[in-house]
Each structure stands twice: as C-alpha cells, then as structure tokens.
Amino acid sequence: MIKQYKLLDIKALSRFGLVLLPLLMVACTAVPKEEPELIDNTPPTRQDLYDGSAMHTVTTGNPPKDEADALSRAKHEEQIGNLDQALYLYVQSLDFNANNAQTLYNIARINSIKGNIQLAYLTYNESLAIDPEMMMSHAGLGLINMDKRQHAQARFHLEKAVSLDQKRFNPAVENLGETFYSLDTDSPIRIYNALAILDDLENEHERARRLYRLALDREPHSALIITNLGYSYYLSGNFTLAERYLKQAIQEDPNFDRSWTNLGLVYVRKGLYARALSTLEHTMEPADALNDLGFFLMLEGQYEQAINLFQRAIDESPSYFEQAQKNLKRASLEYASQKAN
Known part of the structure; x- marks a missing residue:
C-alpha cells in the first residue's frame, strides 16, 4: 500500500506540474509595486x-x-x-x-x-x-530713493555702493574723495551715473562730471551717459559744451529721445528758436513741439513769442490740444501783466 501511495503522489505531481511550475516561477520573480513618490507642493515659508x-x-x-x-x-x-x-x-x-x-x-x-x-x-x-556691505542692495535702495525723490537717503546708499566698489581696488578706501579708481566689468555703472545725476540736482556739477567721465571710460558709447554729461553742462550754463555732447549722444543713438529734447533746450537758451523747434520735432508731433517750445519761452519771459507758438499748436490740433489752450491763457495773462507794468 505504501508503494501505491507514493506512485499516486508522483502521478499527482506530473498531472499538475505544468500548472505549479509557472506559479512557482512567478512567485520567485515577482517584484512588489513601488509606491508613487509623493511630491511636496508645500509653498515656501x-x-x-x-x-x-x-x-x-x-x-x-x-x-x-x-x-x-x-x-x-x-x-x-x-x-x-x-x-x-x-x-x-x-x-x-x-x-x-x-x-x-x-x-x-x-x-x-x-x-x-x-x-x-x-x-x-x-x-x-x-x-x-x-x-x-552688500553693495548691490545699497545700489537698489539708492535707485528706489531717487525715484521717490528722497535725495538724502539716495545719497547715503549710492555713495555707500560706490565706496564699496572703489574699495575693491584699494581696501584702504573708506569714504569717497576727489580721486576715483578706473571701473571694471564688475563696477555698477548705473550707480555711478545715478550718483552723478544726484550731484547735478544739488548743483555739484564738477563732481557730477567726474563721475560721468568715469562711467564713460568704461562705456564710451553710452548715449544715456553722454546725454547726462551734456545736460550737466547745460545746467551750469555752458551751452557750447552741452551742444557738443548732446550731438555726440545723438550720433551714438539717434533714437534716444532725451538727447534731442535736451538739445532743443540748448537751442532755446541760445535763442535759436527755429532750430529748437525742428530739433524737438525729432521726438514729438509738430503740435507738441510747438507747445513745448512755447512753454520754454514762457518760462524765459518771452510771452509774446510763446503766445504765437501756443496759437500755432492749437491750429495744428484744435480739437484736442487742451494743454496748449491752458498755456495760451497763462501766457496771455502774463503778457498783459508785463505790459501793464
């Protein structure tokens, strides 16, 4: 009986072998599924x-x-x-x-x-x-203060940024003096330019020009900086040098509007009104140029000529040029007052 039992067992194995073998193979080679990686989408602190x-x-x-x-x-x-x-x-x-x-x-x-x-x-x-001592953070704050016309705070941060830049060339530098080291590729040119503008606003024109020239040594073809240098001369009444630099800026970039506008101002101060008008027309419509020139002449006390220009501006654009109407009224009142006195 024992031999018969073993024989039946072997037969059972042979009968189910085709089923058991694949199952055993699957059991040995199956890899458990990985859990998907959780992505942390938590916002930053x-x-x-x-x-x-x-x-x-x-x-x-x-x-x-x-x-x-x-x-x-x-x-x-x-x-x-x-x-x-x-x-x-x-x-x-x-x-x-x-x-x-x-x-x-x-x-x-x-x-x-x-x-x-x-x-x-x-x-x-x-x-x-x-x-x-983060130089560019001082620079950023200085520019924000400049835009807000907070000139004292702007000066503090801009001078600190420039001082830190100069200190790279000579660690002994503590405060800004009359002498500056030449700038390199890491120097914040925009900050030197901004500090120069601030100096011009405070009538420190010579110091402003030193900074403009320092920046120009690094960026000699910058229409922006050349324009600012020319305007600095305009502010101090040197119209010859102002004209020279503003024309140079236009040569560098004929599309830089502020060069044309400032050159127009120079011609106004030199009494070259026709040339001033044609210069302003490079950046604006004829009616706007007439109005702006009239406004500049009104500020100069040239009321009769200003009135003529405002009337021409209105003729150029009668339907919508409200500002010229206001300026004409103001100039007429000033002219009448001038004649009465």
Whole structure:
C-alpha cells in the first residue's frame, strides 16, 4: 500500500506540474509595486516675498532638493526670461538657508523689475540686515530713493555702493574723495551715473562730471551717459559744451529721445528758436513741439513769442490740444501783466 501511495503522489505531481511550475516561477520573480513618490507642493515659508496673485504661471511640482539646486534652477529661469519662476525658486531656496543675503538681493531685484517696489525695498533692507556691505542692495535702495525723490537717503546708499566698489581696488578706501579708481566689468555703472545725476540736482556739477567721465571710460558709447554729461553742462550754463555732447549722444543713438529734447533746450537758451523747434520735432508731433517750445519761452519771459507758438499748436490740433489752450491763457495773462507794468 505504501508503494501505491507514493506512485499516486508522483502521478499527482506530473498531472499538475505544468500548472505549479509557472506559479512557482512567478512567485520567485515577482517584484512588489513601488509606491508613487509623493511630491511636496508645500509653498515656501517666505510667501511674503512675492505677490501670490501674480504667480499663476509658476510650476510648483518638482521642488528643489537643496539650496544649490534651487539657486541653479532660479538662475536658469531668469536667464530665459521666466522671472516669476525664478523668483519662486529663489524664495524656495530660503527654506534651506534663510540668511543668504545674496539670495535676498536677487529676490528684491526681480521684484523691482516686476514693479513690486515696496517688496523690493523691504527685501533690500533685509539683505543689508544680514550683510551691511552688500553693495548691490545699497545700489537698489539708492535707485528706489531717487525715484521717490528722497535725495538724502539716495545719497547715503549710492555713495555707500560706490565706496564699496572703489574699495575693491584699494581696501584702504573708506569714504569717497576727489580721486576715483578706473571701473571694471564688475563696477555698477548705473550707480555711478545715478550718483552723478544726484550731484547735478544739488548743483555739484564738477563732481557730477567726474563721475560721468568715469562711467564713460568704461562705456564710451553710452548715449544715456553722454546725454547726462551734456545736460550737466547745460545746467551750469555752458551751452557750447552741452551742444557738443548732446550731438555726440545723438550720433551714438539717434533714437534716444532725451538727447534731442535736451538739445532743443540748448537751442532755446541760445535763442535759436527755429532750430529748437525742428530739433524737438525729432521726438514729438509738430503740435507738441510747438507747445513745448512755447512753454520754454514762457518760462524765459518771452510771452509774446510763446503766445504765437501756443496759437500755432492749437491750429495744428484744435480739437484736442487742451494743454496748449491752458498755456495760451497763462501766457496771455502774463503778457498783459508785463505790459501793464
């Protein structure tokens, strides 16, 4: 009986072998399914550093692994013009290192470009709280102060930025003096130009021109800086040099409107009114040029000529030129008062 039992067992195996073998093979080779990786879409901690309502185009998937990854990706997005994505990544990087002054500067800079000036202002200050020697944060604050006509604060930050730049060439430099070291590719040319404008506004024309020339040594073909240098001479009454530099600026960039406008002002002060008018017409419609020239002459006390120009401006554009009508009324009253006296 025992032999018969074993025989039946072997037969059973042979009968079900074709079924059991594949099952055994599957059991040995099967790999358990991996759970899908969870993507952390949690917003960054510092959501106060960007305008959430303007970030609808931002991709929040695939978050950065660490600070270096976030910064690398932020720079790439900025280079290809995706400022919102770059800003979001810079803010994300603060979750890995909250005290990175350079990152805070970059966040402030992008907010400034996007027109979020108050956010930029606060973030520049936060950057300086971590690193008081952050040159470009001083520069950014100085430009904001300039736009707000806060000249004392602007001077503090612009001079600090220029001083820090000069200190790169000579660590002994503490305060700005009369002598400056030549600028290099890392020098913030825009800040030297801004400080020069501030000097011109405060009638420090010689100092302004030193800064303009310093900037021009680095960017000799800048129509903007050449125009500012010419206008500096205009402000101090040197119309010959003003005309020379403004013409040079126009040669560098004939489409830079401010060069033409300032050259028109020079011709007004030189009494060359026909030339002034034709110069202004390079940047505006004839009616606007007539109105603007009339306004300049009115400021010069040339009321009779101003009245004539305002009337011509109205004739050029009678239906909508309200400003010329107002100027004509003002000039007529001033002229009547002048004759009465």
